[in-house]
Amino acid sequence: MNFELTISPIADIKADIELIIVVDKNFKHKFVKDKKLLKRAGFKAGQDETLLLIEKNRLYVGIDSISSSNIRVAIATAVRELLSKKYKTLKIASYMNSPKCTAVFRAMVEGFILGSYTFETYKSKKSKKSIKDIFISLEEYNGYTLNMEACTKALHNGEIRANATNFTRDIVNTTPDDCYPVVMADIATSLAENSNLECKILKPKELKKEKMNALLAVARASRHKPRVIHLSHKPKNPKAVVTLVGKGLTYDSGGLSLKPGNSMVTMKLDKSGGCTVLGVMKAVNEMNLDVEVHGFIGAVENMIGGDAYKPDDVLVSKKGTTIEVRNTDAEGRLVLADTLTYAQQEVDADYIFDYATLTGASMIAVGQYTTTIMGNSDETKDLIIKAGKSSGELVTKLDFNPYLRKLLKSSIADICNISSSPYGGAITAGLFLDEFIEKRNKDKWVHLDIAAPAFLEHSWGENPSGGSGVGVRMTLTLLEKLAKNA
Secondary structure: OEEEEEOOOHHHOOOOEEEEEEEOOOOOOOOOOOHHHHHHOOOOOOEOOEEEEOOOOEEEEEEOOOOHHHHHHHHHHHHHHHOOOOOOEEEEEOOOOOOOOOHHHHHHHHHHHHHOOOOOOOOOOOOOOOOOEEEEEOOOEOOEOOOHHHHHHHHHHHHHHHHHHHHHHHHHHOOOOOOOHHHHHHHHHHHHHOOOOEEEEEOHHHHHHOOOHHHHHHHOOOOOOOEEEEEEEOOOOOOOEEEEEEEEEEEEOOOOOOOOHHHHOOHHHHHHHHHHHHHHHHHHHHHOOOOEEEEEEEEEEEOOOOOOOOOOOEEEOOOOOEEEOOOOOOOHHHHHHHHHHHHHHHOOOOEEEEEEOOOHHHHHHHOOOEEEEEEOOHHHHHHHHHHHHHHOOEEEEOOOOHHHHHHHOOOOOOEEOOOOOOOOHHHHHHHHHHOOOOHHHHHHEEEEEOOOOOEEOOOEOOEOOEEOOOOHHHHHHHHHHHHHHO
């Protein structure tokens, strides 16, 4: 998909189809050309409502108001409608609510790329994506002229962010037989070879030397050996240092605490946190952000076998904290415990964010579309909340409390890997991770449970069914802000 900016009026641009946005049901706007036909067809121009006028080669889509989120979703919805059509070129005017703020413009570009995503790796017959070229007119809008240089930069960054999201989606959607720990390490190595990123891979010998026994226990029964990945983006004079940690369970059978058959389907999604870190690192390098960013991924497969770790085992983590295992399906927190400890050993960061499809309880609490976040500092959590709103991702806080913390007590070890109560499972998982955050880093750390939005049963908004790439744009928004304001 190629984008071209032009100062030519929209009427002078030749294209197979024009995409017209109707804002707040305002059919009197100069870009709306078919008022009578729209009325006759019953088009109300509600948010994301579309109408294709084949005879006019015009597609209309409604938005409630001009905002980044509304534009991104509306464009993605419109593009999905055109995927099966034969239009090769498309033109659209610019819809911005400020001559200087280009966030809406960038969201438009993201909508085109995110909405056109399909995953067809395993299909023998691939669909042909029809739209190749998109012409965006910078014609005067709302009485002001748009700046070509600012819009070009927004276009460039929008492409990077959206392509990184789709890159993440591809890895999430790849089957466990084709994406196991070594493959994730190879992806990271390839990113570094083709960029300025640095990459370090820890193999089993190094993991044993680092005493990452909790992670190694989870990996023990799999024929695919674990890896811990460390990608680094190191500008000369960074405005901040940020550590990202991702859960990379390339497949989770539940171990000896075996999942029901239906629950094992889609368990390729359990690597989503690690995939998000890969996508962010790719984009950070391409945008050359003035923030030092370190991405750590614990890449492991949790399987069954004669060498599997067991309920009743007591593991000695890298930190030295002993963990009683009561459920081998609570494995992600064991992997993250050691990976978080290692990340804090290697990097003295200003912020630490971890991403994990950690609990079904998170989805039960807030529904399928929302990331839940936990931590000790409201100020740090608010950075994520604001970045989520700016990027169009839904995020909400779940508060820690001392009563739930008590439920992780073990009579034979320092801590138990699951709570003694079935309630508050997302929070008790976050509290478990908190035990492995050093005191000096308590207020720097936020845990993001992305179990709900990481893998979708059906498309919604700008997200397709399958892997969504959740967290990529949100994290990049935060990193961009740190690069500008720190």
